[in-house]
Amino acid sequence: MSDRIEGRHETPAVDATRAERFPIRRRPFVASLLAGEPDLLVVTGLGAPAWDATAAGDRDRTFPLWGAMGGAVPMGLGLALARPGDRVLVLTGDGELLMGLGALSTVGYQQPANLAVVVLDNERYGETGGQLTHTARYTDLAAVAAACGWPSTTTVRTVSEADELVRQLWDAPGPRLAVVKVAAAEDPLVMPPRDGALLKDRFRRAVLGTA
Amino acid sequence: MPETETDAAAPAAPPEPSWVAPTWEVLRAAGVQVVAFVPDAGLAALLRRAERTDAVTTVPLSTEEEGVAVLAGAWLGGAAGVLCMQSSGVGNCINLLSLARTCRFPLLVLVTMRGQYGERNPWQVPMGSTAAEVLRASGVLTFEVAHEADVAPTVQAAAAMTFSGGGAAAVLIGQKVIGAKAFAPAATEGAS
Numbered sequence: 001m002s003d004r005i006e007g008r009h010e011t012p013a014v015d016a017t018r019a020e021r022f023p024i025r026r027r028p029f030v031a032s033l034l035a036g037e038p039d040l041l042v043v044t045g046l047g048a049p050a051w052d053a054t055a056a057g058d059r060d061r062t063f064p065l066w067g068a069m070g071g072a073v074p075m076g077l078g079l080a081l082a083r084p085g086d087r088v089l090v091l092t093g094d095g096e097l098l099m100g101l102g103a104l105s106t107v108g109y110q111q112p113a114n115l116a117v118v119v120l121d122n123e124r125y126g127e128t129g130g131q132l133t134h135t136a137r138y139t140d141l142a143a144v145a146a147a148c149g150w151p152s153t154t155t156v157r158t159v160s161e162a163d164e165l166v167r168q169l170w171d172a173p174g175p176r177l178a179v180v181k182v183a184a185a186e187d188p189l190v191m192p193p194r195d196g197a198l199l200k201d202r203f204r205r206a207v208l209g210t211a
Numbered sequence: 212m213p214e215t216e217t218d219a220a221a222p223a224a225p226p227e228p229s230w231v232a233p234t235w236e237v238l239r240a241a242g243v244q245v246v247a248f249v250p251d252a253g254l255a256a257l258l259r260r261a262e263r264t265d266a267v268t269t270v271p272l273s274t275e276e277e278g279v280a281v282l283a284g285a286w287l288g289g290a291a292g293v294l295c296m297q298s299s300g301v302g303n304c305i306n307l308l309s310l311a312r313t314c315r316f317p318l319l320v321l322v323t324m325r326g327q328y329g330e331r332n333p334w335q336v337p338m339g340s341t342a343a344e345v346l347r348a349s350g351v352l353t354f355e356v357a358h359e360a361d362v363a364p365t366v367q368a369a370a371a372m373t374f375s376g377g378g379a380a381a382v383l384i385g386q387k388v389i390g391a392k393a394f395a396p397a398a399t400e401g402a403s
Contacts, residue, residue: 041287041288043284063287066313067309068309068310070306071277071280071283071310072280073280074277074281075280075287077270077281077284078245078270078281078282078285078288078290078292079285079287080288081245081270081288082284082285082286082288082289086288100276100277100280102272102273102277103277103280105273106273106281196310196315197315199314200286200287203287204286207287207289208288
């Protein structure tokens with residue numbers, strides 16, 4: 001048994017309100033992550049990550065999911081495999097990733113060097129009333145990715161660590177996953193188009209020149 | 212060690228069913244570059260061909276629904292693909308099939324059937340008997356194939372409807388084509 005497993009038996013007390021005090025704000029962080037990256041190919045998970053990405057500027061090379069929960073990472077994987085010369089960023093939330101946790105092992109098997117996953121982890125299902133996700137207790141998503149063979153994984157908790165992540169995300173060997181602990185707070189809704197066929201066609205036209 | 216003995220010791224792949232080669236040709240002609248799959252014994256020969264083809268990327272999945280998203284992502288990047296699974300995997304895909312329906316992503320699915328004809332594992336029957344209905348209810352055009360010679364032409368038709376028109380189509384390769392899993396005659400408890 002590893003220390004980690006044995007440690008679990010201690011079941012440390014969990015502070016359910018801690019995420020309200022996380023210092024990183026998701027909107028400025030996402031804006032800085034996408035700034036000056038016009039060629040970056042982006043897939044977002046449904047809900048707040050899609051609103052965050054849109055608040056930073058609606059763009060053709062972003063495919064925001066409105067559903068298909070659990071699909072963001074495998075969608076990013078397919079895109080990364082099809083476009084090995086481009087950088088692919090999956091921007092998603094903790095609840096969305098938890099629904100498709102097996103995809104981390106699928107990516108680990110495939111090892112796409114051009115893929116990054118950034119998890120905006122507020123330890124909440126923010127769209128449905130703020131119920132706690134598993135990351136509010138013991139699930140460590142960066143550790144899961146590392147255990148699946150991702151070469152670069154990290155969890156950032158401070159604004160200066162987040163700034164450093166923005167500067168160095170693509171320097172680390174890929175696939176890379178960063179969990180960014182963001183404040184549990186309500187931001188204004190900024191929604192992308194919700195017609196999926198439009199989103200798909202405009203993405204392909206931007207990348208391939210034809211829908 | 213004599214060469215003949217070395218050869219005999221190597222695990223020989225079972226003979227390839229006659230539908231596999233023409234079906235693989237059809238898929239390649241349709242431009243398939245990605246094969247995402249959860250394996251099934253009935254798909255083994257086709258998957259071996261995929262793995263031997265340098266121009267094709269094979270993506271083993273942890274659950275079938277991932278494949279719907281992987282192929283949607285590949286299509287965003289300009290690559291066509293096929294999703295292969297056993298009938299029991301169809302139920303896993305339902306919510307992710309919304310991608311194909313709402314975004315009109317082309318989605319070509321090959322399903323090898325269990326629980327349909329001569330099945331000796333009753334746990335395969337619930338999805339085996341409902342896979343086609345589940346796919347149709349989810350907005351996927353569904354073609355059921357009961358004869359080996361019909362597999363390749365049906366895949367060709369489904370691929371045309373998928374990649375040219377957009378939308379989702381599935382070819383269900385029946386257990387009459389695949390054959391029922393034999394299970395060892397003496398097997399009792401503990402058989403898989």
